[in-house]
Amino acid sequence: MIIGFIGFGEVSRNLVRMISSPDITFITSTENRSPETIERVKKSGIKVLDTFSQVAVSSDILISATSPKNALNVAKDYGKLTKGIYLDLNNISPDTTFEISKHANNLIDGAIIGKISSSNPVLYLSGLYSSDLLFLNQFIEIKIISDNVGDVSRLKLLRSIYTKTLSVLLIEALETAGQYNLEDEFFDILTLTEGENFREKSLSRITGTRKNSKRKSEELNEIIEYFDENELIMVNAALKKLIQ
Numbered sequence: 001m002i003i004g005f006i007g008f009g010e011v012s013r014n015l016v017r018m019i020s021s022p023d024i025t026f027i028t029s030t031e032n033r034s035p036e037t038i039e040r041v042k043k044s045g046i047k048v049l050d051t052f053s054q055v056a057v058s059s060d061i062l063i064s065a066t067s068p069k070n071a072l073n074v075a076k077d078y079g080k081l082t083k084g085i086y087l088d089l090n091n092i093s094p095d096t097t098f099e100i101s102k103h104a105n106n107l108i109d110g111a112i113i114g115k116i117s118s119s120n121p122v123l124y125l126s127g128l129y130s131s132d133l134l135f136l137n138q139f140i141e142i143k144i145i146s147d148n149v150g151d152v153s154r155l156k157l158l159r160s161i162y163t164k165t166l167s168v169l170l171i172e173a174l175e176t177a178g179q180y181n182l183e184d185e186f187f188d189i190l191t192l193t194e195g196e197n198f199r200e201k202s203l204s205r206i207t208g209t210r211k212n213s214k215r216k217s218e219e220l221n222e223i224i225e226y227f228d229e230n231e232l233i234m235v236n237a238a239l240k241k242l243i244q
């Protein structure tokens with residue numbers, strides 16, 4: 001079996017590390033790629049073809065893991081060249097996933113939940129051919145949602161309603177606790193009910209949200225626009241707080 005990568009960053013590098021089998025050959029290309037990516041490919045030791053088109057034609061499973069911005073163009077360029085499965089792992093909206101389905105053969109909508117470098121990321125899949133990837137379960141936990149491309153992207157956005165709004169709420173609660181000099185006690189009292197790692201998890205969310213506030217507000221906007229028929233009062237409030 002040949003698994004080809006368009007995009008060889010953190011995701012692809014870690015997938016190669018996790019999926020170690022003598023029956024699988026990994027391929028990619030370094031065509032027009034940055035020195036960092038070329039170095040990453042070299043270190044991983046996988047087979048390098050001259051062009052991404054050759055990668056697409058040769059793959060039984062073609063994985064697109066580039067960036068949300070490039071996902072659609074990559075599908076337009078290579079999606080019809082592969083006769084195998086086209087697995088899109090980019091963080092994209094359901095609308096982009098539907099657009100990609102017009103350009104890629106045998107599309108599977110995929111999402112990595114949890115950081116790919118963590119000890120237990122889970123790969124969510126939807127689309128008619130998802131069960132063809134069940135064999136990957138021996139390397140990474142696989143969850144198949146449905147036969148419908150778009151369900152995983154939608155589920156990811158639903159998850160973000162909770163995680164991204166909660167991060168902004170945490171910022172507000174902590175700021176308020178700070179005014180009364182009760183930050184440590186704020187974390188202690190919540191740890192009693194929310195679980196052992198509450199402080200670490202919250203601080204990591206708060207830091208990430210503050211550091212990437214522009215991107216986070218764009219992501220909140222994307223949620224609001226996608227679910228425009230629902231009145232997402234809390235998400236709107238989080239957005240207002242983030243851009244104030």
Ligand SMILES: NC(=O)c1ccc[n+]([C@@H]2O[C@H](COP(=O)([O-])OP(=O)(O)OC[C@H]3O[C@@H](n4cnc5c(N)ncnc54)[C@H](OP(=O)(O)O)[C@@H]3O)[C@@H](O)[C@H]2O)c1
Pocket residue numbers: 006007008009010011012032033034035036037052065066067068070074089090091111112113114115116117
């Ligand atoms: N990292 C995670 O834990 C995680 C989790 C969930 C989802 N994702 C999603 O998975 C995707 C990949 O993430 P990542 O962390 O692996 O990103 P990354 O480390 O930034 O790597 C992106 C890779 O894609 C390449 N690339 C960009 N445009 C390309 C194109 N048009 N043709 C071929 N290669 C191209 C880049 O090459 P250059 O260096 O030459 O630009 C780089 O090798 C993203 O859409 C991300 O949102 C990531």
